[in-house]
Amino acid sequence: MNPSFQELIKHKYPDLSRGQKKVAEFLVNFMEKGSLYTAGQIGKEAGVSETTVIRLAYALGLNGFSDLQELMRKEWLSSAESKEAASKPAADSAAEEKKPFSEWLSPVDEKELSQAADALIKSDQVYIAGFRESHTAAYWLYYKMNQLRNHVLLSFPTGFLLETLCNLTSASTVVVFSLPRYTKEALEVAQQAKKQGAKVIAITDRRLSPVGQVADITLLAGTTEHILSLLALSQIVISSMQKRDEKTAGKRQEHLEKLYAEQGIFLE
Numbered sequence: 001m002n003p004s005f006q007e008l009i010k011h012k013y014p015d016l017s018r019g020q021k022k023v024a025e026f027l028v029n030f031m032e033k034g035s036l037y038t039a040g041q042i043g044k045e046a047g048v049s050e051t052t053v054i055r056l057a058y059a060l061g062l063n064g065f066s067d068l069q070e071l072m073r074k075e076w077l078s079s080a081e082s083k084e085a086a087s088k089p090a091a092d093s094a095a096e097e098k099k100p101f102s103e104w105l106s107p108v109d110e111k112e113l114s115q116a117a118d119a120l121i122k123s124d125q126v127y128i129a130g131f132r133e134s135h136t137a138a139y140w141l142y143y144k145m146n147q148l149r150n151h152v153l154l155s156f157p158t159g160f161l162l163e164t165l166c167n168l169t170s171a172s173t174v175v176v177f178s179l180p181r182y183t184k185e186a187l188e189v190a191q192q193a194k195k196q197g198a199k200v201i202a203i204t205d206r207r208l209s210p211v212g213q214v215a216d217i218t219l220l221a222g223t224t225e226h227i228l229s230l231l232a233l234s235q236i237v238i239s240s241m242q243k244r245d246e247k248t249a250g251k252r253q254e255h256l257e258k259l260y261a262e263q264g265i266f267l268e
Helices: 005-015 019-030 031-036 038-044 052-059 065-086 095-104 109-124 132-146 184-197 210-214 229-242 247-264
Strands: 126-129 150-156 173-178 199-204 217-220
Touching: 005 065, 005 210, 019 031, 019 038, 019 052, 031 038, 031 065, 038 052, 052 065, 052 247, 109 173, 109 199, 109 217, 109 229, 126 132, 126 184, 132 173, 132 229, 150 247, 173 184, 173 210, 184 199, 184 210, 199 210, 199 229, 217 229, 229 247
Parallel strands: 126 150, 126 173, 173 199, 199 217
Antiparallel strands: none
């Protein structure tokens, strides 16, 4: 199967020149414009020359700018159709869950959300990593996911234990929160997880962030200036897991409620 436009950019990104990287980021973030604009218009928007835009196509292994634009156009049209289908009354619960948080979110890719939820349900263990300010959101996701499944682990606010990461397998999933200013710990966790064959889900601000380049699945947060963007996206992930695995999640929740009652955890 031929790689998609975004997969191709992600694979080749580390080898691109500085100017080509600027074009690549523009095209990933504004695929509609990239699908319709001329090479000169794209160069102007990205702050580079028209020649740099054309050279990007060759750097990606394509035969020219027209091939690059055709690849982009197909992916953009496919994405637009998916979003239109998700907006219909019969849209799944994930689309419904996004409504209360829309002001904090970028458009969530339904395909990647589905892949993320399936991976988090089926994995032998889930390791959640968030450092410094991102740790708040990481802890919230860790707490909520523990209500749905077992074998969920969490990083420390300022680091991680290699002894924990060494237990990852090809059946494990690692969720990494990474927003500006990007921490080296987040990238190190993602890289170590990949070395051991684990699937990496990045919750980040852009697909070509340091962790986004490593991840198998990338979920984009909205504004990076408020923790609610991370919490809102985390809630969508949890809701999608609940709907996809109602039986298992329901049994675990029932057992937890029994323990809560025995311990008198809650007043009501």
